[in-house]
Each structure stands twice: as C-alpha cells, then as structure tokens.
Amino acid sequence: MKFKAEINVMPLKALLDPQGKAVTSSMKNLGLAEIENVRIGKHITLEIEATSKQEASxxxxEACKKLLANQIMESYDYTLTEA
Amino acid sequence: MKFKAEINVMPLKALLDPQGKAVTSSMKNLGLAEIENVRIGKHITLEIEATSKQEASxxxxEACKKLLANQIMESYDYTLTEA
Structure with missing residues (x-):
C-alpha cells in the first residue's frame, strides 16, 4: 500500500526563532501589525510504500529522527493518509 | 478575537524541488528506500487579531501574497482557527 505523509518540523517553543522574529517585524512595515508570534518551520510531504499504516508510521x-528533524532544536508531527 | 493560522508554502508541483530531491536520495542511503517523492516547503504559524474570521482570512x-510565498515558484494554503 502507498501512504502519503505530511510532516511539520518546527523550532521548539522554548527556543528563539530568528526567521520568525524577522518576519513578525516585517509584517508591521507591510501594515499588518495585527499579525504576531510568527514561527517558521518546514513542511515536508513524501510518499511511502508499506504493508500497513503502522509500518509506514x-x-x-525513523526518517524524521535520522534526517528530517534535529530533535535538539526542533519538534515534528505528521499525519499519514492512504494514497 | 484572536485567530491562529497554520500556513503551508510549497514549491509548485510543476517545478523541480532540489532540496526534496536531495532528501529523497539520502533516504536510500539511510535504508529507507520505500520513501520517495519528498517535497520540502515551509510551515508557518502565526497569531492574528481580527474582528471576524473573514477579516483574519x-x-x-495579504501576508502570504506580499511576504510569505513567492507565487511564481510557490503555492500556499492555510487553516484558521480561533485561539
């Protein structure tokens, strides 16, 4: 079976997110001062061949831990759907 | 009212995604050859103060079009929830 995974990798809440901070300030210059607390991470989609949802998961x-997320600075979550 | 937006900015399907391609090959070296078609974009969360969901939307x-996504190379979608 083929599954599709949608993964979000975000900087940990406890850590400063300089990219997000920069974008938050830029919002003010664009006249969008109502926007705050911007945080920026990665969104990853992939396809995976597996015999069960459990195996895919x-x-x-494993992919997140070994390659996609740096768990010292980032957290991840994902959703799996059958393609 | 305060709303929370979750925005995904992804490279357009028609375009090559070099970062995704690199990660797809790395998966093979990690023994995860079942994973393919990796595409990598940005995941952005932000908070917004608005009088209605429509205004927040x-x-x-506007923020996506002016700053967060380059619509020549990227597409975006988002979900809004009341915080």
Missing part, C-alpha cells in the same frame, strides 16, 4: 518516524 | 492572504 514507524518508517516516517 | 483576508489579512493572512
């Missing part, structure tokens, strides 16, 4: 977890 | 649209 463990592979995606 | 038009502000988020």
């Amino acid at each position: 463990s592979k995606v977890d | 038009s502000k988020v649209d």
